[in-house]
Amino acid sequence: MVVRKAVIPAAGLGTRVLPATKAVPKELLPLADTPTIQYIVGEAAASGIEQITFVTSRTKRAIEDHFDEAPELRAALEIKGDPKRLAAIMRPVTLAAYCYVRQQRPLGLGHAVLCARPIIGEETFGVLLGDDLVDNDADPCLKQLIRVHERHGGCVLAVMRVPHAEVSRYGVVSLGERVEPGVHQITDLVEKPKLEEAPSDLIVIGRYVLTPSVFAALERTQAGAGGEIQLTDALCALIQSGERVFACEFKGKRYDTGDPVGLLTTSIAYALKRPDLAPGVIAYLKTLDLG
Numbered sequence: 001m002v003v004r005k006a007v008i009p010a011a012g013l014g015t016r017v018l019p020a021t022k023a024v025p026k027e028l029l030p031l032a033d034t035p036t037i038q039y040i041v042g043e044a045a046a047s048g049i050e051q052i053t054f055v056t057s058r059t060k061r062a063i064e065d066h067f068d069e070a071p072e073l074r075a076a077l078e079i080k081g082d083p084k085r086l087a088a089i090m091r092p093v094t095l096a097a098y099c100y101v102r103q104q105r106p107l108g109l110g111h112a113v114l115c116a117r118p119i120i121g122e123e124t125f126g127v128l129l130g131d132d133l134v135d136n137d138a139d140p141c142l143k144q145l146i147r148v149h150e151r152h153g154g155c156v157l158a159v160m161r162v163p164h165a166e167v168s169r170y171g172v173v174s175l176g177e178r179v180e181p182g183v184h185q186i187t188d189l190v191e192k193p194k195l196e197e198a199p200s201d202l203i204v205i206g207r208y209v210l211t212p213s214v215f216a217a218l219e220r221t222q223a224g225a226g227g228e229i230q231l232t233d234a235l236c237a238l239i240q241s242g243e244r245v246f247a248c249e250f251k252g253k254r255y256d257t258g259d260p261v262g263l264l265t266t267s268i269a270y271a272l273k274r275p276d277l278a279p280g281v282i283a284y285l286k287t288l289d290l291g
């Protein structure tokens, strides 16, 4: 089935980046001059997604403004004769068609995805978390997952290996049959396991292709780890009911912008990719005495 819709859950509280996120959505915090979420929308568009549903909340209204026209800015830049910045403000507007749905209370990622059900309907869809970036311009991460779905059906989760000491912060998968290089069927999934109970060192990152059957599973899912309705618990229920869920070891470098160090290091990494910004950043980094 063609995957043309995606959901970007962005209704979390962003407590790890307080006080920055007290009034500004975490997903709009910039990597140099471009908000994190714009890179994520760009990845979705480059993966063939035509319609994006943002799950937002009361404190996230600015996300809607960022992906909308800004007539005053546009007029000012036209008068000034600044085509470069004019193109920059128009770019987020044109990447895809946008829908918005509100999550009234931050009840967890699984609940946020469920909020998008009326817009997604009976289609297979992508999910991209608003604070996770995967750098691979040549072959976007979501596109890699969509190709796996096209070949094997079912849900597809992007996974990566981390040092064992870190697994307790993530959803961790148990692998079964290998269906092609880098792609396995998942036999079990545990959210934030204790180190000694983790079934592997392969963690789920913020990219998914989900079949619409996940919605019924989410409706039946009770609050789990951290008191939140977890997407991983619903996916576990799908596996137990016999649905095929695959783990894809994606190609690309993953960045987590959800905490201050991650935000800062990702900002430097993305600035270094930009020919207009890299020389200034490199010149500054060279002045640092890191010994």
Ligand code: UTP
Pocket: 009, 010, 011, 012, 013, 014, 015, 016, 017, 026, 055, 103, 105, 106, 107, 108, 109, 111, 112, 129, 130, 131, 258
């Ligand atoms: P995180 O747990 O990383 O984000 O959720 P958070 O809750 O905003 O951050 P902290 O832990 O308080 O610092 C991953 C993604 O899921 C969204 C978040 O906005 C983030 O993009 N999310 C999470 C929701 O949309 N709703 C929720 O109830 C929880």
